[in-house]
Amino acid sequence: GAGVSQSPSNKVTEKGKDVELRCDPISGHTALYWYRQSLGQGLEFLIYFQGNSAPDKSGLPSDRFSAERTGGSVSTLTIQRTQQEDSAVYLCASTRDRGLSIFFGQGTRLTVV
């Protein structure tokens, strides 16, 4: 597509429920990143996919968080048993390769009530 697409744009969920956030990167971009931005905070790295390599999951805050990238394209970030502190904007970004221009999606605003 023309840009990085994320869905949903907003998600309100009850504490304890699971949520799935989707990212559709720019076609041909091999690198895909998930970040989180809490209110008033900077960007926090979550996970990085590069091509067919094993993802770097070092930024995931707990084992309730997982992500996958199918066919080297679309990625899904799953948060199980959501907690209120999971409320944030979840941003996806892609690049054709490391060191090149990075493109961000509009983000998914997650609110856990």
Add this chain to the structure above:
Amino acid sequence: KNEVEQSPQNLTAQEGEFITINCSYSVGISALHWLQQHPGGGIVSLFMLSSGKKKHGRLIATINIQEKHSSLHITASHPRDSAVYICAHMYSGGGADGLTFGKGTHLIIQP
């Protein structure tokens, strides 16, 4: 561990003023990005540079590799420049954890 420091954290200026936002990092560089985030909006990449200087309209980005320092300048600032400006550093030899972000500079340009 790579550290990225931005200054100032907050900046309020009058329309027309020359704006400078600074970014320092601690390890060698692969690429440095300047990003812009409007309130409630997505993040837009303004510049990516690994040496020298780049200019786009009223925006200028410079980097000094030896000093591990980059600056973003805005000339003839306008209220529509009000946004959070984020410096992001991708360093050579780093792991697969992608970019390291500064905390951002919240810029307000008053008419």
